[in-house]
Amino acid sequence: MSMTVRRLSRAAAAGLVAAAALTAAAHSAEAADTLGSAAAGQGRYFGTAVAASHLGEADYAATLDREFSSVTPENEMKWDATEPSRGTFTFGSADRIVDHAQGQGMNVRGHTLVWHSQLPSWVGSLGAADLRTAMNDHIKGLMGHYKGEIHSWDVVNEAFQDGGSGARRSSPFQDKLGDGFIEEAFRTARAADPAAKLCYNDYNTDGVNAKSNAVYAMVKDFKSRGVPIDCVGFQSHFNSNSPVPADYRQNLQRFADLGVDVQITELDIEGSGSAQAADYTKVVEACLAVSRCTGLTVWGVTDKYSWRSSGTPLLFDGNYQEKPAYDAVLSALGGSGGPGEPGEPGTAACTATYTRTADWNSGYNGQVTITAGGEPISSWTATVTLPAQQSVSSLWNGTPTWNGNVMTVRPSWNGTLAAGASTSFGFTVAKNGSDAVPAVGTCTAS
Numbered sequence: 438m439s440m441t442v443r444r445l446s447r448a449a450a451a452g453l454v455a456a457a458a459l460t461a462a463a464h465s466a467e468a469a470d471t472l473g474s475a476a477a478g479q480g481r482y483f484g485t486a487v488a489a490s491h492l493g494e495a496d497y498a499a500t501l502d503r504e505f506s507s508v509t510p511e512n513e514m515k516w517d518a519t520e521p522s523r524g525t526f527t528f529g530s531a532d533r534i535v536d537h538a539q540g541q542g543m544n545v546r547g548h549t550l551v552w553h554s555q556l557p558s559w560v561g562s563l564g565a566a567d568l569r570t571a572m573n574d575h576i577k578g579l580m581g582h583y584k585g586e587i588h589s590w591d592v593v594n595e596a597f598q599d600g601g602s603g604a605r606r607s608s609p610f611q612d613k614l615g616d617g618f619i620e621e622a623f624r625t626a627r628a629a630d631p632a633a634k635l636c637y638n639d640y641n642t643d644g645v646n647a648k649s650n651a652v653y654a655m656v657k658d659f660k661s662r663g664v665p666i667d668c669v670g671f672q673s674h675f676n677s678n679s680p681v682p683a684d685y686r687q688n689l690q691r692f693a694d695l696g697v698d699v700q701i702t703e704l705d706i707e708g709s710g711s712a713q714a715a716d717y718t719k720v721v722e723a724c725l726a727v728s729r730c731t732g733l734t735v736w737g738v739t740d741k742y743s744w745r746s747s748g749t750p751l752l753f754d755g756n757y758q759e760k761p762a763y764d765a766v767l768s769a770l771g772g773s774g775g776p777g778e779p780g781e782p783g784t785a786a787c788t789a790t791y792t793r794t795a796d797w798n799s800g801y802n803g804q805v806t807i808t809a810g811g812e813p814i815s816s817w818t819a820t821v822t823l824p825a826q827q828s829v830s831s832l833w834n835g836t837p838t839w840n841g842n843v844m845t846v847r848p849s850w851n852g853t854l855a856a857g858a859s860t861s862f863g864f865t866v867a868k869n870g871s872d873a874v875p876a877v878g879t880c881t882a883s
């Protein structure tokens with residue numbers, strides 16, 4: 438059987454990786470008035486699922502290019518799209534997305550290598566030995582084509598079933614190869630592109646429950662035996678039947694504590710207005726509170742192309758207008774667009790920026806500078822989220838209150854600021870083994 442995949446990866450052929458990295462650096466240096474730049478200010482990416490068929494639509498491409506720093510092909514890298522018949526790889530639509538993303542300096546998440554859905558029928562009819570070979574060839578073919586170009590791959594997607602059992606889901610892979618198919622897929626993936634982060638991705642694992650416990654046990658086992666896994670994706674498709682769990686942050690943190698990154702991979706939240714905005718805020722704040730939560734991806738640019746065809750779960754409406762959920766996400770990321778923009782007349786506003794002013798083996802000093810916008814302010818509030826292990830031993834020029842590892846700081850004597858004027862508060866942190874950077878959230882003023 439002949440493989441039509443090019444043996445030379447696209448990146449090696451075109452020398453694109455270095456160029457993309459340079460553009461990415463320029464991207465993150467922009468003012469924090471878009472989702473991508475605000476997230477970059479927090480050391481995270483902010484991505485979206487993208488459909489190749491919409492890239493030619495001017496408003497779609499303009500919104501994508503302006504706001505997002507990462508893309509996930511919504512369907513174009515799935516098995517039915519990339520290997521419709523055995524050994525014949527078709528990369529046209531996926532290449533269009535990757536090329537577009539690289540032109541904009543965006544990361545690409547690869548979605549997905551081994552999944553029970555969107556499988557061409559030939560896969561299901563193979564016997565066990567042949568299926569194992571086909572699975573590994575598929576991983577090698579796809580990852581080889583994009584070698585060096587993919588930030589993270591969803592190596593295995595949705596391998597656990599819903600409900601209380603924590604059992605594996607029936608699929609050709611599970612039924613014919615048994616539990617070991619997941620481990621084999623990850624080992625094959627590591628060899629195919631050692632630079633890519635390798636993720637397990639699933640839904641209804643966002644809070645602590647039987648399904649997430651089963652995934653947790655698998656990741657813990659993989660880490661203890663040296664099976665290569667770098668990240669866990671939490672899809673985060675929320676609606677009234679499946680709301681943002683109260684223990685979302687706690688669940689992300691327990692996975693991070695196993696020694697993997699966590700990523701919000703397919704976020705969308707049914708609803709509208711302030712209620713939807715508040716739910717989006719919860720998700721962003723949870724990610725920012727977990728130092729190993731490295732980025733968020735929403736599952737589409739605009740409500741009009743959401744997979745929830747009758748819903749409005751995204752950040753831009755069908756006319757590409759920013760929704761309240763957009764403003765909430767930008768604000769939670771510490772961005773400065775929309776209502777309340779600093780410098781906008783008639784609005785009390787402030788920004789908060791963080792610097793590390795001293796550093797030693799066991800600790801460091803951090804400083805947050807508060808700057809008033811275009812109006813004088815009489816008070817301000819800023820949040821600082823400490824990485825889990827770290828603790829604050831002293832704080833000056835501010836008054837802190839604590840909720841878990843989130844420190845909310847208000848003025849002590851320095852609340853009143855003229856338009857454009859600054860003050861700062863400082864704090865000393867015990868690292869307790871973690872040198873991670875705290876996340877500074879929204880500054881609000883009155």
Ligand code: G3I
Binds near residue numbers: 511512554672
């Ligand atoms: O492209 C064809 C079109 O030619 C045809 O006329 C039309 C008729 O139904 O179908 C079109 O394909 C559809 C495709 O989306 C592109 O729009 C498929 O039918 C449809 O099944 C497919 O749905 C995708 C779904 O995965 C399939 O399982 C959604 O777009 C995609 O958003 C969704 O994404 C999944 C993630 O991969 C995994 N996690 C859950 C998430 C949401 O379901």
